[in-house]
Amino acid sequence: MSSIMDAFAVIFSFSGLACLVIGTAVGVVVGALPGLGPSIGITLLIPFTYNMPPELSMLLLVALYMAAEYGGSVSAILLSTPGTAAAAATAIDGYAMTRQGRANEALAISLNASCVGGLIGAFALLLLAKPLASVALEFGPAAYFSVGLFGLTSVASLSSGSLVKGLLAGAFGLAIATIGIDPISGVPRFTFGVPELFEGIPFLTALIGLFAVSEAFSLAEGGKTETHSITPRVRFALLSLTQWRKLGSTIVSGSVIGTLLGILPGVGGNIACWVSYDFSRRRSKNPDDFGKGEPAGVAAPESANNATVGGAMIPLMALGVPGSPTTAVLVGALILHGLRPGPELFASEPVLVNTVLWGLAMTSIVLFFVGSLLLPVWGWVLRLSNSVIAVGIGCMAMLGAFALRNLMFDVYMTLAFGVLGYILKKFKIPMAPIILSMVLGYLIETNYRTALITSHGDYAIFVTSPLSLLFLVLSVLSLLLPIWGKLKSRR
Numbered sequence: 001m002s003s004i005m006d007a008f009a010v011i012f013s014f015s016g017l018a019c020l021v022i023g024t025a026v027g028v029v030v031g032a033l034p035g036l037g038p039s040i041g042i043t044l045l046i047p048f049t050y051n052m053p054p055e056l057s058m059l060l061l062v063a064l065y066m067a068a069e070y071g072g073s074v075s076a077i078l079l080s081t082p083g084t085a086a087a088a089a090t091a092i093d094g095y096a097m098t099r100q101g102r103a104n105e106a107l108a109i110s111l112n113a114s115c116v117g118g119l120i121g122a123f124a125l126l127l128l129a130k131p132l133a134s135v136a137l138e139f140g141p142a143a144y145f146s147v148g149l150f151g152l153t154s155v156a157s158l159s160s161g162s163l164v165k166g167l168l169a170g171a172f173g174l175a176i177a178t179i180g181i182d183p184i185s186g187v188p189r190f191t192f193g194v195p196e197l198f199e200g201i202p203f204l205t206a207l208i209g210l211f212a213v214s215e216a217f218s219l220a221e222g223g224k225t226e227t228h229s230i231t232p233r234v235r236f237a238l239l240s241l242t243q244w245r246k247l248g249s250t251i252v253s254g255s256v257i258g259t260l261l262g263i264l265p266g267v268g269g270n271i272a273c274w275v276s277y278d279f280s281r282r283r284s285k286n287p288d289d290f291g292k293g294e295p296a297g298v299a300a301p302e303s304a305n306n307a308t309v310g311g312a313m314i315p316l317m318a319l320g321v322p323g324s325p326t327t328a329v330l331v332g333a334l335i336l337h338g339l340r341p342g343p344e345l346f347a348s349e350p351v352l353v354n355t356v357l358w359g360l361a362m363t364s365i366v367l368f369f370v371g372s373l374l375l376p377v378w379g380w381v382l383r384l385s386n387s388v389i390a391v392g393i394g395c396m397a398m399l400g401a402f403a404l405r406n407l408m409f410d411v412y413m414t415l416a417f418g419v420l421g422y423i424l425k426k427f428k429i430p431m432a433p434i435i436l437s438m439v440l441g442y443l444i445e446t447n448y449r450t451a452l453i454t455s456h457g458d459y460a461i462f463v464t465s466p467l468s469l470l471f472l473v474l475s476v477l478s479l480l481l482p483i484w485g486k487l488k489s490r491r
Contacts, residue, residue, distance in 0.1 A: 003350035003351050003353075003354050004354050004358070006351045006354075007055075007351050007354035007355040007357075007358055007359075008358065010055045010056070010059070010351065010355050011059065011355060011358060011359055011362055015056055016055075016056060016059055016359075019056050019059045019060040019063065020059060020060075020063050020359070020362060020363060020366045021366060021370065022060065022063075023045075023059070023060040023061065023062075023063025023064040023067065023363070024063045024064070024066070024067040024363060024366050024367050024370045025067070025370055025374075026041065026045070026064055026067070027041060027063060027064035027065065027066065027067025027068040027070075027071060028067045028068070028070060028071040028074070028367075028370065028371065028374060029071065030064065030068050030071060031067065031068035031069060031070060031071020031072040031073075031074070031083045031084050031087075032071040032072065032074040032075045032083045033075070033083055033396070033399075033400065037068060037072070037083070037084045037085070037204075037326075038064065038065045038068035038069060038084070038326045039326040039329050040403075041064050041068055042061050042064055042065060042326060042329045042330065042333070043329055045060065045061065045064060046061070046329075046332070046333050046336065049061065049333065050336070054334070054337040054339060054349075054352055055351060055352050055355040057333065057337060058330075058333065058334070058352065058355065058356050058359070059355055059356070059359045061330060061333055062309075062313075062330075062356055062359055062360050062363065063359070063363045063366070065309055065326055065330070066118050066306065066309050066360060066363045066364065066367060067363065067367055067370070068084065069084065069086055069114065069118075069305050069306045069308070069309055070110065070111065070114035070115075070118075070302070070306060070367060070371065071083055071084070072084030072085075072086060072087030072090075072305075073087045073090045073094065073107075073110040073114070073298075073302055074107070074110075074378055075087075075396070076088070076090045076091035076094050076095065076211075077090065077091070077094035077095060077097070077098055077103060077106045077107055077110060077298070078095075078098055078103060078107075078378055079095075079212065079215070079389065079392070079393050079396070080095040080211055080212060080215040080393075081208065081211060081212035081215070081393055081396060081397065082207060082208075082211060082212075084305075085203055085204060085207060085270045085439070086270055086272070086273050086301075086305035086308070087273070087301070087302075087305065088207055088211065088270075088273065088274075088432075088435050089273040089274050089276075089277040089297075089300075089301035089432070090110065090273070090297075090298055090301045090302055091211050092277075092290070092291050092297060092432060093106075093290060093291060093292070093293055093294050093295070093296075093297030093298050094106045094110065094297075094298045095215075096291065096292055096293035097293040097295070097298070099293075100293050102293065103378075104237075104375070105295065106295075106298050107237065107375060107378060108237035108238070108239060108375075109239065109243070109247065109295050109298045109299050109302070110298055110299075110302045111237050111367075111368060111371040111372070111375075112237065112238070112239050112251070112299075112368075113247070113251045113254070113298070113299040113300075113302040113303040113306075114302045114303065114305075114306040114364075114367065114371075115306075115364045115365070115367055115368045115371075116251050116252075116255060116303055116364075117251065117254060117255040117258055117302065117303035117304060117305070117306035117307035118306040118307065118309060118310070118360070118361075118363065118364035118367065119361055119364045119365075120252070120255035120256070120259060120303075120307055120310070121255065121258060121259045121262065121306065121307035121308065121309055121310025121311055121360075122309075122310045122357070122360040122361035122363075122364060123310075123361065124259045124307075124310050124311065124314070125310040125311075125313050125314055125317070125357055125360060126357050126358075126361070128314070138467065139264060139467060140451070140454075140465060140467075140468075141446075141447040141448075141450040141451035141454065142447070142451040142461045142462050142465045142467075142468040143465055143467040143468045143471065144264075144443060144447040145443075145444055145447040145448045145451055145462065145468070146462065146467070146468040146469075146470075146471035146472050146475065147264070147443075147471050148440045148443040148444035148447065149444060149471065149472065149475045150471045150472075150474050150475045150478065151271055151274065151275055151436070151439075151440050152170065152436065152437065152440050152444065152475075153475050153478035153479045163483070165428070165429045165430060166430055166433045167433075168429070169424075169429055169430055169431065169432075169433040169434045169437075170433040170434070170436070170437045171437070172434055172437070173433060173434035173435065173436065173437025173438045173441065174437045174438075174441050176201055176206065176434070176437075176438055176441070177200070177437065177438050177440075177441025177442055177445070178190060178441065178445070179191065179197055179200050179201055180197060180198055180199055180200030180201070181198055181199070181200070183442065183445065183446045183449075184446065184449050184450070184453075194409075196407060196409040196410075199405075201413060201438075202404050202405070202410060202413075203270075203435075203438055203439065204400070204401075204404055205401055205404065205410050205413045205414050205417065206413075206417050206434070206435070206438060207435055208397045208400055208401055208414050208417075209397070209401075209413070209414040209415065209416065209417025209418040209420070209421060210417050210418070210420065210421035210424075210431045210434065210435065211421065211431065212393050212396070212397040212418070213393070213394065213397050213414060213415060213417065213418025213419075213421065213422075214417075214418050214419075214420075214421030214422040214424075214425060214431075215393060216390045216391075216393040216394045216397065216418070217390075217418060217419070217422040218422065218425065219387070219389060219390035219393070220387065220390045237368075237371065237372045237375055243295070246295070246296075247295060247296060247299045250280050250296045250299045250300050250303070251299050251300075251303040252303075253276070253279060253280070253283075253300075254276040254279075254280065254299065254300040254301065254302070254303035254304040254307070255303045255304065255306075255307040256307070257272060257275055257276045257279060257304050257307075258272040258273075258276060258303065258304030258305060258306065258307030258308045258311060259307045259308070259310060259311040260311065261275060261304075261308060261311065262307065262308030262309065262310065262311020262312040262314070263311045263312070263314050263315060270439045271439055271440065271443075272301075272304040272305060272307070272308045273300075273301035273302075273304050273305045274301070274432075274435075274436050274439070275304070276300040276301050276303065276304035277290075277297060277300050277301045277304075279300070280296050280297070280299075280300035281296075281297070282481075284296060306364075309360065310360060312326070312327045313327060313356070313360065316330065316331065316341050317341060317345070317346075317353065317356065317357070339352070397414060397418070398411050398414065401413070401414035
């Protein structure tokens with residue numbers, strides 16, 4: 001209890017509150033800029049924390065981490081340009097709401113869902129760090145393969161009414177995921193001798209091209225005349241009681257999904273947002289409304305990707321195992337202060353541990369106030385004409401693409417994916433399955449082959465493992481239920 005009180009003294013000191021506010025504000029901006037994201041933002045901020053006490057340093061960094069996950073939704077909703085990979089699902093319904101003049105509502109839903117998701121993830125970190133981290137260790141290669149396969153079955157519900165088009169898009173995404181160095185043998189595949197492809201096609205390059213650049217082309221075409229509206233005054237973005245009744249269960253379920261998937265190393269918000277979006281769509285009474293401006297399509301992924309922050313911190317704090325690229329950067333920040341995460345940290349640095357645990361929860365509260373105050377600022381974006389927005393999206397996309405690896409090759413790839421996305425829109429082929437397949441491709445392939453190597457080619461390993469068998473059964477059911485529903489409705 002004394003260490004908890006000492007942690008509160010750090011958090012509620014002037015320096016602690018300043019770290020929370022500054023980290024949150026910087027995180028929102030970093031998240032909203034395509035190509036940056038929380039891991040790069042923390043990396044850029046670490047040099048400024050060298051001379052800070054470790055408690056304040058970690059408080060600043062975890063605040064940036066949490067806020068950046070929300071910040072990605074701002075550009076996704078306003079410009080159809082996901083600032084982070086975890087905001088890709090948000091762009092589908094969030095931007096549709098903006099085109100309908102409901103940008104303020106979409107931003108409010110995103111902010112509230114992110115704060116609730118962050119709080120639930122933070123309290124899960126407080127209460128369940130050690131028990132849940134031990135469960136994550138039970139997942140072997142076979143189980144991870146089945147989890148990835150289960151996530152891939154979301155293609156069925158992300159296909160906008162055409163399962164064939166969705167499966168084709170998913171297969172294309174999986175094909176893209178195979179480009180680069182073979183993760184097992186180390187042999188280049190489908191690189192055509194181009195050195196820039198040895199690392200594969202960066203996920204954010206495809207994401208920015210398919211969503212942002214294709215939308216810039218559509219705006220430049222002059223076919224969009226919708227007027228956008230957002231309240232241009234400072235106010236708190238609280239949802240009404242009616243909205244809470246409609247979206248409360250979606251936000252809670254998304255938070256639980258995000259927390260559980262965040263615990264699994266290598267999964268994180270990139271996958272959790274799609275799983276939560278798919279779960280919300282399946283349980284909805286009007287699944288056909290998704291993709292057309294459904295508020296639950298914003299609430300589900302946003303609550304999930306912020307909840308993954310607390311989930312990803314669980315194996316980091318309890319076992320010293322980073323659960324995401326961002327938490328791996330946080331490990332480096334701890335090591336710079338002469339600390340090493342893991343069980344011994346709870347005994348040697350209890351004040352630091354409690355500062356991180358409670359600071360993450362406090363960040364969700366601070367995020368609500370900072371996000372509310374910034375809401376009118378985002379509104380001015382919508383006052384611009386379509387031609388200006390198209391140029392702005394294009395510039396942000398190109399800067400984001402170049403910032404990934406400082407290569408013009410990535411800019412050219414982003415433009416190519418933008419042209420591809422524009423063509424796919426014309427033929428009404430969904431782009432979400434492509435992104436989902438690219439996210440899951442590496443996870444599925446590496447764990448599938450690793451499982452077969454460990455079992456000496458025995459495929460029984462996928463059904464003898466209880467966790468693997470469970471997710472395989474869920475995968476089959478996830479594919480068959482939508483097909484059965486369509487057949488039943490036709491009859």
